[in-house]
Amino acid sequence: MTTDDATLAAGPSAEKRGLPLPMLLALASAVFLTVLTEALPAGLLPAWSADLGVTESAMGQAVTAYAIGTALTAIPLSAATAGWPRKRLLLVTMAGFAVANTVTAVSSDYALTLAARFLAGVAAGLAWAMLVGYARSAVPAGVRGRAVAVVMAGVPVALALGVPAGTFAGAAFGWRPTFALLTVLAVGVIGWIAALAPEVPGRRTTDRAPVLKTVLTPGVVPILFVTVTFVLAHTVLYTYIASFLERVGMGGSVGAVLLLFGGASMAGIWLVGAQIDRRLRLLTVAAVVLVGAASAVLALGSGSPVLVYAAAVLWGLGWGGVPTLLQTAATDTGGDAAQAMLVTLWNGAMAAGGAVGGVLLSALGTEPFPWSVLALLMPVMVVVVAARRHGFPASRPS
Template identity: 65%
Template sequence: MTSAEPSTGTAAPSPATSDAASAAGQKLPLSALLALAVAVFITSLTETLPAGLLPDMSAGLHTSESATGQTVTIYALGTVLTAIPLSAATASWPRKRLLLTAMAGFAVANTVTALSANYPLTLAARFLAGVAAGLAWALLAGYARRMVAPHQEGRAIAIAMAGIPVALSLGVPAGTFLGQVVSWQAAFLAMTALTVVLLVWITAVAPDHPGQETAGKIPLRRTLRVPGVTPVLIVTLVFVLAHTLLYAYIASFLDDIGMGDQVDAVLLVFGVACLISIWAVGTCIHGHLRTLTVVSTLLVGVAVAVMGAFSGADAPVYVAAALWGLGWGGVPTLLQTAAGQAGGEAADAAQAILVTLWNVAMAAGGIAGGVLLNAVGADAFPWTVLILLVPVLAIVLAARSHGFPATHTSANS
């Protein structure tokens, strides 16, 4: 999900837990949910921060910028390789302890990254950060859902996922600024300091929930046979691939159309629109998941069409960025919720697979985007994204009974 984007190892809540959530009525545990949002912010920013610090990191590590750029790739690789097996191995752990362990991993990884002048050691630290991200992403959505009553699940996930656009629109520019004014090491140490504060925050306010009674191998085949799970996972893979193609190379695209000096402004518009989208999805998702997913897909489609057709003028590109953010901002919440509801008793396995596919799609988007840029040119990005969105919309519309149902079903598991 970015890392994402995106409740592995969660068990069905006990009657006492369900009663407590119901008794809470409309009151959301905002302090605990905001702690999860900060955790999402840290995972997202840790992944993408090297992109804004690349020249200085390269000089400090005595490597080329292309080699230093692999610190982002190795992070994604750590998540892809370990999310499913580690989520299965830690399925019986209490949720609070597991989250604290994952975030402590970020503190160690970012500290080592800041202090290391050795390229292999830096890669090892970044791999550890990716492992921590795999654990965190597979846990966070389910943790948020279990803090609230069933009708508040979508809103709770939306609050937790708000950390993604904040990291992309504000965190990366702030980290880049700190790296330029002080040093790139200071940016990573600031992440460590924030993580330490978060560890205290989680310890103080986050409720605990038990894991599964037994841990073991995640049943991939059985999970994929659950009605609705496969459509959600395919939509996740293709939608994230489409988004990443454009987002990873937005600077190249804007430079190609003569807006290379406005990258920060375009991304700021995108980020603000993402926040609005998250709020809207969190407010309306209960009973409207299918409609919101269709609308999100259409908004991103219209955005890239405008971007491709009117790339000769600045104003339409800003309008397209706003539409893109409005469409994309709520997607992590929508897909996490859809996977949890479709998975039912297999929600933990569905979430672990989703996290893995999300990171596979991000890595594939970066690679495919580079190939597309060299082979065709930056002007091909919007139209390629538009083509990829066609099967996304078709699958969402077809999965009317399961996956993206016309009626709401809760799966607070």
């Protein structure tokens, strides 16, 4: 059974129901947990590194370990579990988050912490590889982009509310209780999915597209290039945003900056969700322009708190819809196989971003971060504009 054929498995009246919000919100809660586990170190890095007795650049590799776990395992594990019922597989991945965050909360050993983060990344790889297909399987073709946007709303909500709340909680109670709260959240998400997510069968072996065939599909390579480069640009700066703000005299404003970024991200994904089924290409170009503008403001105006806050808004408005845009483009163009590749490369870029950012921080400080984002976004814009026929077309396939 293909992903789109699984629409029938979600219920005989799926085509008539439109958007099944209870199911989609349950999946959005899984996305929320995934993103919160991934992004929370950005607000806790200074205290976390001091407690474990390592440098901030070394502690930033907790993001890298998470991303490596996803990048190394997303394709092989998604292939190995392709025949599993989707609900059961999603519950297993959420249990993986519960275990990983529990170990992180109690660990006093740097190596054990990295291992726990690697496990969380493995769980994330499995979750990301299936969530888009799971959402698309339950809705009519004409609103699949909107369904993905609802599920991906977990991303900006995590960034707007979860990460700032985690940052404030870390400052008030310490980073260990903050990670322990993630375990409690994981248990709640497991219960929500168990109650609301439908049973959808996995796919037969004959339905799985070979990797080489998918790569050769027109449009797939441009999408994957944009994914790697855009995510690398974002992660270099986002992972070390607390360090960047501290260096420009705004160390006490990390929570406020992340709150603005997350709130703007929610607005961004709302706009994307409303227009993606008609204007995917235009929205992708706009996202690149907005994140580039934010980087330019940070590069030239980081001495002004007002400009830093304005940059956070531009950054969030541009970045909020990027996961939805790229995952929709990948699935439209190359199906589930392209989606699994995107997940792998996305997290490989995250790993590289954490590593490159750590090198920059140790060697040159935080000043090069926004300039590096601008440099990386230039080829992204070129490829998006060039991929007019395949990858980022003006009109999406029905």
